[in-house]
Amino acid sequence: MTQKQPLLGLTLSELQAITKQLSMPLFTAKQMASWLYDKKVKTIDEMTNLSLKHRTLLNELYEVGATAPMHAMSSVDGTIKYLYQVGENSFVEAVYIPDGERATLCVSSQVGCKMNCKFCMTGKQGFTTNLSANQILNQIISLPECDKLTNVVMMGMGEPLDNLDEVLKALEILTAPYGFAWSPKRITLSTVGLKKGLKRFIESCDCHLAISLHSPVPEQRRDLMPAEKAYSITEMVDLLRNYDFSKQRRLSFEYIVFKGVNDSMLYAKELLKLLRGLDCRVNLIRFHAIPNVDLEGVDMDSMVKFRDYLTSHGLFTTIRASRGEDIFAACGMLSTAKQNEKNNI
Ligand code: SF4
Numbered sequence: 239m240t241q242k243q244p245l246l247g248l249t250l251s252e253l254q255a256i257t258k259q260l261s262m263p264l265f266t267a268k269q270m271a272s273w274l275y276d277k278k279v280k281t282i283d284e285m286t287n288l289s290l291k292h293r294t295l296l297n298e299l300y301e302v303g304a305t306a307p308m309h310a311m312s313s314v315d316g317t318i319k320y321l322y323q324v325g326e327n328s329f330v331e332a333v334y335i336p337d338g339e340r341a342t343l344c345v346s347s348q349v350g351c352k353m354n355c356k357f358c359m360t361g362k363q364g365f366t367t368n369l370s371a372n373q374i375l376n377q378i379i380s381l382p383e384c385d386k387l388t389n390v391v392m393m394g395m396g397e398p399l400d401n402l403d404e405v406l407k408a409l410e411i412l413t414a415p416y417g418f419a420w421s422p423k424r425i426t427l428s429t430v431g432l433k434k435g436l437k438r439f440i441e442s443c444d445c446h447l448a449i450s451l452h453s454p455v456p457e458q459r460r461d462l463m464p465a466e467k468a469y470s471i472t473e474m475v476d477l478l479r480n481y482d483f484s485k486q487r488r489l490s491f492e493y494i495v496f497k498g499v500n501d502s503m504l505y506a507k508e509l510l511k512l513l514r515g516l517d518c519r520v521n522l523i524r525f526h527a528i529p530n531v532d533l534e535g536v537d538m539d540s541m542v543k544f545r546d547y548l549t550s551h552g553l554f555t556t557i558r559a560s561r562g563e564d565i566f567a568a569c570g571m572l573s574t575a576k577q578n579e580k581n582n583i
Contacts, residue, residue, distance in 0.1 A: 244303020245282075245296075246274055246379065247372030249407055250416045256300070262292050271416040278379055280304050303372050304380050307332070317562030320381065321573060324349055324373055328366050329573040330395050332377035335561050342389040345377050347405055348396025353430050355450075355463045357494060359528045360395040360570030369396070371407035378412075390420075393428040393448070395570055397465075399435030409443050422446075423486060433469040437477065444487055448521070449474065451491040453500045454508035462499075475512060484517040494523045495541055497534040506547045519554040526563065528571065 245253070253267035266288055273285040282288075282296050307320035308329075318334040330346040349366035351358070377394075378384060390412065392398045398405045405427070411417035412425060422444035429436065430450045440447065451471065453459040460466040483489035491513065495501050509520065522545055525535035541557050548555040 240299075242299060242301040242303075244370075244372040245270065245300050246303045247370060247375050247407065247411070248274075249410055250414065256296075260292070260295050260299075262295070266292060268416060274302065275379075275411060275417040276419075278304075278384070303376070305376055306380050307382075311565040313562040313565045315561055315563075317565065318383075319562060319565050320377070322373070322377055322380075324369065325367070330369065330373070330377070331570070331573050332381065332394060333562065334381060334383050336383075336386070337559075337561075340388045341383060341386045342391055343378060343381060343383075343387055344391050344394045345374060346394030346396055347374060347392055347398040347401050351396045352400060353397050353463065353465050355430070355452075355465075357452075357462065357496070357525065357528070357531060357533050358570060359574055362528075363570060363574055368401040368404060371404045371411065374404060374408040375411060389424050389426070391426045391428060391448075393426070395573065397430060397432065398427050399429045399432040399439060402435045402438060406439070406442060409445055413443070413445070423488075426488075426490075428492060430463055430465040431469055431471070431474045432465065433473075436469075436474065440481055446488040446490070447483075448490045448492055449478075451509075451520075452494050452496075454505060454512040455500075458500065462496075471512065475516065478516060478518075482517075489516065489518040491518060491520045492523060493520055494525050495536045495544060496525055497536045497540075499533065501536050501540055501544060503544075503547055506544055509548065510551050510553055513553060519556065520548060522555060522557045524558070524560045526560070 250267060250271055253270050254264055257264055257267045269287055270285060273279045279285060280302055282293050282302060285293060308323045309321040311319045316336045320332045321329050322332065324330055328349040330349055332346060333344040335342045346369065348368050350363040351360045352365040354361045378390060409425065412420050413422050426446040426448050427439065428448040428450060452462050456466060456470050456472060459471055478489060522541055525533060545555045545557055
């Protein structure tokens with residue numbers, strides 16, 4: 239028996255291609271999109287404004303393709319880390335972060351990652367596979383708290399620009415009137431910055447952009463993030479200067495503060511120099527320790543000092559609250575634990 243293809247994750251034009259192929263009226267594609275992305279049905283049989291004949295036809299080849307998370311871990315602070323199975327043997331994480339009126343989901347784009355950032359557990363897993371638009375959107379649509387979500391950040395496992403076709407498809411569905419119809423202002427994509435994908439992302443969607451910076455000094459950034467070798471932060475900032483981030487779209491730089499590495503005022507000064515004149519903000523992040531890596535986080539006083547220095551020199555800087563510290567908070571920790579459990583390590 240051939241495996242049924244998922245409908246969830248298909249754009250309107252892909253749904254139209256299916257209607258054409260099955261000799262169904264073109265407007266049924268819009269009806270299907272509404273059932274999938276607005277009403278969020280789990281079966282084709284629930285698409286009751288499609289004729290029985292068309293539902294039967296669709297059922298022969300397709301399924302909705304929504305899969306519930308296989309595991310959840312709740313933190314005392316309300317954060318919930320969900321684990322989704324992908325294929326036979328792989329897992330990805332999505333982290334639900336409620337915060338007053340806001341509820342954010344941190345979504346993964348790949349199983350593992352090729353970027354090998356020194357401070358990241360997912361990087362240590364190596365790369366397994368790209369997620370399809372179906373597997374990216376499923377983390378959102380199959381989330382028990384889906385209807386409470388106000389924001390999505392593509393900051394989970396993987397480098398989204400390294401899987402840009404599928405990521406852009408998922409973002410189209412999230413923002414298009416036929417899909418979730420979310421404002422792009424509710425979505426942020428975080429990236430180390432890949433030369434090939436960055437320009438394309440900026441020019442093909444309006445979602446916010448967050449650059450994983452972590453050091454303003456190329457030599458040091460190269461040590462923390464090998465991706466710097468292929469596309470230097472100075473070159474990247476030059477590209478970013480060509481776009482307008484002063485209006486709806488936000489540009490931010492993520493900066494994990496490591497004790498004795500990038501936490502001195504010398505680095506704050508270099509940051510000011512690098513980002514001078516750019517409409518952007520900096521988010522300082524506390525480091526979650528991971529096994530076998532000789533990096534340490536700093537205390538809150540040092541974070542505040544660093545932030546205040548940047549802010550007093552005109553660079554808007556925030557400290558990101560640390561969430562879910564009691565539930566394998568670092569990205570990739572839970573999926574690595576699950577993978578090891580499966581492999582009996
Ligand atoms: S921080 Fe992001 S880009 Fe770097 S290895 Fe981890 S998942 Fe990949």
